[in-house]
Amino acid sequence: MRATTQAALATTGALPLAEASQPGRLLSLDVFRGLTVMAMILVNNPGDWGHIYPPLEHAEWNGCTPTDLIFPFFLFIVGVSLVYALDGPKRRGAPRGPLLARVARRAALLFGLGLLTSLYPHFDFSTVRIMGVLQRIGLVFFGCSVIFLTTSWRTQLLVLGALLVGYAGLLQAVPVPGFGAANLAPATNLGAWLDRLVLTEPHLWKTSRTWDPEGLLGTLSALGTGLLGGLAAQWLRRPAPEPAAKVAWLFVAAGAAIVLGLIWNGWFPINKALWTSSYVLYAGGLAGAALAALYWLCDVQGYRRYAGPALDYGVNAITVFFLSAILSRTFGLFKLLGPQGDAAGLKEWLYEWGIAPWFADPRNASLAGALVLLLIWWGILHWMRRKSVVVKV
Known part of the structure; x- marks a missing residue:
């Protein structure tokens, strides 16, 4: 991967904002991609895998x-x-x-x-x-x-x-x-x-x-x-x-x-x-159906005011996908003593000390842990987009 100010083609399809309105380019595609990656971060990084709301889990086998x-x-x-x-x-x-x-x-x-x-x-x-x-x-x-x-x-x-x-x-x-x-x-x-x-x-x-x-x-x-x-x-x-x-x-x-x-x-x-x-x-x-709705809203009607977070994620989708997995495994290498006296990885330690005690329902705590990570990545990706840094695959 290499940083570039040009549009990432094909696999990520990321487009700089300056080009989004040009004929043949879809702002809605970046928004759709960003929303999808945000959902991926949310479901892949619960604070506690043992306490997850059912819609944030995969079907056990058949179903969706x-x-x-x-x-x-x-x-x-x-x-x-x-x-x-x-x-x-x-x-x-x-x-x-x-x-x-x-x-x-x-x-x-x-x-x-x-x-x-x-x-x-x-x-x-x-x-x-x-x-x-x-x-x-x-x-x-x-x-x-x-x-x-x-x-x-x-x-x-x-x-x-x-x-x-x-x-x-x-x-x-x-x-x-x-x-x-x-x-x-x-x-x-x-x-x-x-x-x-x-x-x-x-x-x-x-x-x-x-x-x-x-x-x-x-x-x-x-x-x-x-x-x-x-x-x-x-x-x-x-x-x-x-x-x-x-x-x-x-x-x-x-x-x-x-x-x-x-x-x-x-x-x-x-x-x-x-x-x-x-x-x-x-x-x-x-x-x-989702693409049709976003195409109508973003590209035809021009409703882009609240698209910023999705664009931040959509422009560097593969970057956040890859790095989130790598960083999660890196944090697992650092073992610290948790509140119950057991060894925990750095990510789990931060969750157990900094997030879980604030919630009575462990499912809410688990969801909060995922949302905190989503916000952290948003800050990083927003800075990257403002600096016109797009990682091209």
């Missing part, structure tokens, strides 16, 4: 909470961003080779940052988790970019349908070696079997070591989330119809995706860990 929408929203945003970054060169007929090379470099960097996050601070390669959030972002960015650069929107729509139907067929019809009939259980579905075969158990999600929520097979359906974002971006970039009509039809398409996802949920349940096809449509539809 607000927390389960954060990752697909970000992948949807990646799809929108890459279209705004690559559509101009594609229309001009720029050589495809250099564009694909640039895409590959950025995807590899994202994947590498994800591996670095998994390795830090002990760098134990024998048990490092190979897949993860940044790794999936990198793979989806690469796959969707290649599809966008080499196909038309009609073909992309067909690819989306093939991915969703094909993925459903794989999970629900193909027998699982060693387990028998196809199933959707956490450790015995086809995706979990593939992850254990290719990645091996020591390199899977440490909470289970038998399956990985960002596994290999689920990345196929995750491409569908990125493609939905790309299709929405291509619709918004059309010279016609008028903005009001664009927003209306985007709402219609988003609503249709939500309804289809809920219908499909009847026999292929909405499930984030499996990234099921119904989940792709449901979460992608909600993301499309």
